[in-house]
Amino acid sequence: MKNPNLFIVGAPKSGTTFLYYYLKQHPDIYFPNFKEPHFFGSDLIRRNGAYNLSLDEYQDLFKTDKKIIGEASTFYIFSKDAPEEIYNFNPKAKIIIMLRDLVDLVHSLHSQFVFSGDEVIEDFSHALALENKRLSGQNIPKQTTVVNKLFYTSNILSLPKNIQSFIDHFGRENIKFIDLKEIKKNPERVYSETLEFLNIDSSFNTPKFKVINKNKTYKSKTMRNFIKKYSIFLGNLRSKLFKKPLGIIKILESINKSENDRVSMPDDLYKKLSDQFSKVDLEIKNIINNT
Numbered sequence: 001m002k003n004p005n006l007f008i009v010g011a012p013k014s015g016t017t018f019l020y021y022y023l024k025q026h027p028d029i030y031f032p033n034f035k036e037p038h039f040f041g042s043d044l045i046r047r048n049g050a051y052n053l054s055l056d057e058y059q060d061l062f063k064t065d066k067k068i069i070g071e072a073s074t075f076y077i078f079s080k081d082a083p084e085e086i087y088n089f090n091p092k093a094k095i096i097i098m099l100r101d102l103v104d105l106v107h108s109l110h111s112q113f114v115f116s117g118d119e120v121i122e123d124f125s126h127a128l129a130l131e132n133k134r135l136s137g138q139n140i141p142k143q144t145t146v147v148n149k150l151f152y153t154s155n156i157l158s159l160p161k162n163i164q165s166f167i168d169h170f171g172r173e174n175i176k177f178i179d180l181k182e183i184k185k186n187p188e189r190v191y192s193e194t195l196e197f198l199n200i201d202s203s204f205n206t207p208k209f210k211v212i213n214k215n216k217t218y219k220s221k222t223m224r225n226f227i228k229k230y231s232i233f234l235g236n237l238r239s240k241l242f243k244k245p246l247g248i249i250k251i252l253e254s255i256n257k258s259e260n261d262r263v264s265m266p267d268d269l270y271k272k273l274s275d276q277f278s279k280v281d282l283e284i285k286n287i288i289n290n291t
Contacts, residue, residue, distance in 0.1 A: 004062055006070035006094045006198065007086055009166065010077030011159075013108040014098040015183045020072045022191055022207050028200050030066040037061060037071055038146070040086050041079030050145035068094075068198050078148060078155040083165040094198060095170050097163060099284070100180035102277040106152045107265055118144045124265055128152055153276070160283040167287065177288050 006029075008016050017035070024031040038044065038051040039058045046052065062069050076082040077097060086093060099105075110127055113119035120141045121127040127150070133139045134150045144150065166175060176197045183190050187209040195202040 002062060002064065002069055003059065003090050004069045004071050005090055005092065006068050006096070007076065008070065008072035008074070008096045008098065009082065009086075010074035010097065011099055011105060012074035013105060013112060014074075014100045015178065015180045016072050016074050016098050018183060018187075018209075019096065019098065019178070019191075019194065020070075022209065023068075023070065023194065025207055026068075026195065026200060026204055028066055029068040029070065029198070030062065030064040031070045031072065032061040034061055035071070036073040036075075038073040038075060040073070040089070041076055041082040042085065043081045044075060044079050045147035046145065047147060048143065048145055068200060075146060075148065077162055078151075078158055080158065080162060080165065083162065083169045087169040091170075093170065093174070095166050095175045096178065096194070096197075097166065097175060098178045098180065102156050102159075102281055103270060103273045106156055106273065109149070109155075110152060113149050117141075118146070118149050124263075125269055128269075156277055156280060160280060160287060163284060164287055 008019060010016065020031055020035055023029050037053055037058060038046075039053055039055075044051075061071070076086070086095075100108075107124060110119060110124050114122050118141065119127060121130060130139050131151060131153055134147070135154065137147075140147055140150065148155065176194065178190060178194070188206050191206060191209075192202045195204065
């Protein structure tokens with residue numbers, strides 16, 4: 001049995017589903033249907049039985065002889081423990097880090113978590129204002145699976161140290177950075193360069209790319225809450241009885257979703273976040289360019 005040797009560690013809402021979906025089509029690359037097992041990152045606060053795989057269950061996801069075996073748990077990038085834990089698991093692994101404008105990232109995360117039911121505060125400004133209380137364990141919705149999802153600003157501020165930690169552990173030559181803007185501008189080039197980074201045949205017929213994982217809102221809050229409440233139960237039932245994805249949750253989410261543009265944030269909030277994240281953005285660019 002082989003262990004995964006490729007980790008797309010985030011950031012979420014930065015093109016990770018796009019890359020996962022299209023890399024998975026390459027004959028030399030394997031990704032499990034369970035895109036984000038989140039096995040590593042012991043500092044991530046898991047609840048409601050979420051992401052509680054044993055080592056054997058985790059390794060059972062990767063029964064393949066393909067050259068590249070990957071997973072794409074996007075909150076590894078927000079975990080200070082994940083770089084070392086992944087390194088101890090496989091020090092020869094390749095790492096892909098995907099990024100986007102930081103203000104757009106945090107806004108998109110809030111929208112995603114409202115859709116998934118991890119977040120119950122639909123007003124973005126209000127959700128940000130609750131962060132200090134949530135950091136101390138207050139105002140956490142009962143159905144939230146990973147409490148760290150609600151630490152919007154803190155997650156962004158953690159990026160420079162966590163990115164540097166991945167570099168320190170794996171070496172700059174084993175890490176590829178991808179900007180979402182480049183995917184939108186030239187997905188074919190990004191795909192080809194990623195195959196080259198993985199030392200995989202890049203002459204593979206390039207798929208016809210389409211937008212993956214658009215912004216989503218729910219049609220029915222009642223249905224959303226039902227899906228969230230029973231997703232862990234159905235997931236456990238699947239793993240114990242069927243040993244393969246049933247797709248029940250995906251079907252229900254598909255029925256209940258509506259794809260549209262996010263509600264724009266007020267100009268003053270955008271400026272506040274831009275100012276707050278400007279230093280972080282500069283630190284990240286310096287880390288990437290100076291290593």
